[in-house]
Amino acid sequence: MATEFKKNILCIGAGYVGGPTMSLIAYKCPFYKVTVVDINPERIAEWNSDTLPIYEPGLDEVVRTARGRNLFFSTDIETEIKQADIIFVSVNTPTKTFGAGAGLAADLQYWEKTARQILECADSPKIIVEKSTLPVKTALAMERILTSTDSGIHFEVLSNPEFLAEGTAIKDLENPDRVLIGSSQTEKGLQARDELVEIYANWVPRDRIITSNVWSSELSKLVANAFLAQRISSINAISVLCEETDADVNEVARSIGMDSRIGSRFLNASVGFGGSCFKKDILNLVYLCRNYGLDEVADYWENVVKINEYQKERFVLKMLKSMFNTLAEKRIAIFGFAFKSDTGDTRDSPAIFITKKLVEENADIIITDPKALKNAKKDLEGVEGSIDYQIDPYKAAEKSHAIAILTEWELYRNLDFEKIFQSMNKPAFIFDGRNIVDHQALFEIGFNVYPVGKPALTHFK
Numbered sequence: 001m002a003t004e005f006k007k008n009i010l011c012i013g014a015g016y017v018g019g020p021t022m023s024l025i026a027y028k029c030p031f032y033k034v035t036v037v038d039i040n041p042e043r044i045a046e047w048n049s050d051t052l053p054i055y056e057p058g059l060d061e062v063v064r065t066a067r068g069r070n071l072f073f074s075t076d077i078e079t080e081i082k083q084a085d086i087i088f089v090s091v092n093t094p095t096k097t098f099g100a101g102a103g104l105a106a107d108l109q110y111w112e113k114t115a116r117q118i119l120e121c122a123d124s125p126k127i128i129v130e131k132s133t134l135p136v137k138t139a140l141a142m143e144r145i146l147t148s149t150d151s152g153i154h155f156e157v158l159s160n161p162e163f164l165a166e167g168t169a170i171k172d173l174e175n176p177d178r179v180l181i182g183s184s185q186t187e188k189g190l191q192a193r194d195e196l197v198e199i200y201a202n203w204v205p206r207d208r209i210i211t212s213n214v215w216s217s218e219l220s221k222l223v224a225n226a227f228l229a230q231r232i233s234s235i236n237a238i239s240v241l242c243e244e245t246d247a248d249v250n251e252v253a254r255s256i257g258m259d260s261r262i263g264s265r266f267l268n269a270s271v272g273f274g275g276s277c278f279k280k281d282i283l284n285l286v287y288l289c290r291n292y293g294l295d296e297v298a299d300y301w302e303n304v305v306k307i308n309e310y311q312k313e314r315f316v317l318k319m320l321k322s323m324f325n326t327l328a329e330k331r332i333a334i335f336g337f338a339f340k341s342d343t344g345d346t347r348d349s350p351a352i353f354i355t356k357k358l359v360e361e362n363a364d365i366i367i368t369d370p371k372a373l374k375n376a377k378k379d380l381e382g383v384e385g386s387i388d389y390q391i392d393p394y395k396a397a398e399k400s401h402a403i404a405i406l407t408e409w410e411l412y413r414n415l416d417f418e419k420i421f422q423s424m425n426k427p428a429f430i431f432d433g434r435n436i437v438d439h440q441a442l443f444e445i446g447f448n449v450y451p452v453g454k455p456a457l458t459h460f461k
């Protein structure tokens with residue numbers, strides 16, 4: 001059966017990256033057999049069901065087309081390692097919570113277990129592709145583990161970081177700005193690199209497939225996330241000044257974004273960035289810099305994270321101050337719990353921090369989100385206080401004193417705010433942490449409106 005296929009591709013880790021990435025490779029290349037394995041049997045069962053474990057626009061169709069044809073999800077890691085020619089490793093690399101580097105460095109335990117398991121099970125040469133985001137020089141460590149016995153089997157380690165953004169993963173994978181492949185510059189390294197280039201070239205134009213040495217590739221991923229997050233923190237830092245000076249951060253962002261040297265993307269002021277990657281990857285970069293004694297460089301990047309924390313804290317304090325310095329027993333509707341729109345992912349979402357802080361103020365919280373309520377419940381497990389969940393935003397808003405918009409879901413732009421206003425306690429407050437609603441129109445309905453980086457519109461004398 002396996003011989004019908006040109007190559008056997010395996011991916012270890014069926015998460016937000018492994019699942020969509022491999023599904024798209026299988027979809028685009030029917031002549032490769034693509035198998036995704038995971039230690040979590042529930043996750044694999046979901047990938048094999050009609051309810052996929054993650055929500056991504058377009059993902060269902062891609063999986064439905066390829067699954068069973070040349071795309072398979074399995075828990076039999078050992079057998080699949082044996083059969084694979086190319087193994088992508090896409091396990092989680094969270095921030096370390098213990099020991100040296102706790103709170104900064106990447107926790108490489110899942111990744112190292114994978115390397116050891118590959119070594120244990122493999123009985124033929126393999127190309128190993130780092131898909132996970134890893135500190136610079138990790139490929140070297142992987143190579144050392146893989147050559148630690150005298151099995152005589154050759155493993156060639158490549159770095160191929162993933163640049164997809166959740167919420168637009170399928171679009172990004174189908175039409176990437178670039179695909180980056182790092183390899184060693186030896187004959188075997190370049191040969192392995194070319195094999196991987198050949199896979200992507202099935203749908204990605206050649207000039208967008210770029211190659212480099214392994215270390216540049218590993219570092220580029222950390223740097224890309226650091227730069228993206230830095231733009232958000234930069235505009236958020238300016239949003240504070242705008243609020244003090246009656247300038248409007250949207251107008252400032254538009255003016256500077258039209259400068260082609262700056263560009264207009266990633267300039268939306270907000271309650272702050274979230275997601276599993278930005279903070280983790282910057283802290284990882286900070287840790288690397290400190291390790292090399294580069295304290296000034298480390299401090300520079302660390303401030304990107306500090307501004308983000310400050311922006312979240314500021315948001316809660318603004319709510320508290322504007323609602324007469326007490327939130328006790330006030331009902332607050334959180335509109336959006338996902339860290340961004342079009343995903344159900346809530347990892348490191350600003351909504352987690354904000355909800356916890358509001359609960360500490362004894363507010364009654366009701367959370368609504370079209371895709372993230374299941375994850376929200378998990379995130380808030382064990383938090384003592386009054387927290388409810390409601391899929392319907394109109395019901396969530398009923399009898400509330402305030403609405404806090406924390407995710408930029410399109411659906412929140414188009415709600416009937418007249419109806420919502422009628423159902424709320426008065427005075428009714430709205431805190432727009434994403435600047436997505438029409439502030440003037442809401443003010444005219446009767447709301448007291450608090451955007452980010454713009455003057456508040458209130459009915460108070």
Ligand SMILES: NC(=O)c1ccc[n+]([C@@H]2O[C@H](COP(=O)([O-])OP(=O)(O)OC[C@H]3O[C@@H](n4cnc5c(N)ncnc54)[C@H](O)[C@@H]3O)[C@@H](O)[C@H]2O)c1
Nearest residue numbers: 013014015016017038039040090091092093110132133162
């Ligand atoms: N989420 C993103 O948007 C994104 C984008 C680009 C890069 N990345 C990077 O990709 C990597 C994966 O991220 P993710 O969001 O997919 O994580 P995830 O937590 O969603 O998925 C990781 C999966 O790996 C599995 N796993 C862990 N150890 C394993 C083992 N030994 N054997 C088999 N399976 C194992 C876990 O059970 C989990 O299902 C991380 O390094 C991340 O930084 C993430």
